[in-house]
Amino acid sequence: MLNALEAFTVVIVGLMVGVEFSVAFVVNRILDALPEDSGQLGRSHGGRMLGAVMPVWYIASLALVAVWAVAGWHHPGAGLVVTAGGLLILSVIMSVLLLVPINDRGKTWTPENRPTDWKEQMNRWERYHYVRVAVIIAAFALLAAALV
Incomplete structure (x- = not known):
């Protein structure tokens, strides 16, 4: 049962990392290349x-x-799982304190109502997002290492 939990957790976290990595390094570059207000509208929808x-x-x-950390406490790799959990907690704290406030403003913007500094706010969001992506990649790597 623990093996299934470990594998399922690594897949779920890995998919999350993939989505966030894609947003940072693919989707946002595509949106930035769109003409006129399309990129800003795409960011709002996203x-x-x-x-x-x-x-x-x-x-x-x-x-x-x-759950993995508790169930596998006496198994090899438990320290890696706990550390990965700490990194995921950090990513949630970063999200709530840094990224969500910007996202909550940005998702309501249209070309007619966006603030004059909207690009600066999006750039700030992207910088925070890069750090968050690095944190969750590290968590994912620790989880993968705990399997070995």
């Missing part, structure tokens, strides 16, 4: 869509890691 899905994914990933 903020609404992913803003609804990602919190559930982050919390579910953290819960799975916590």
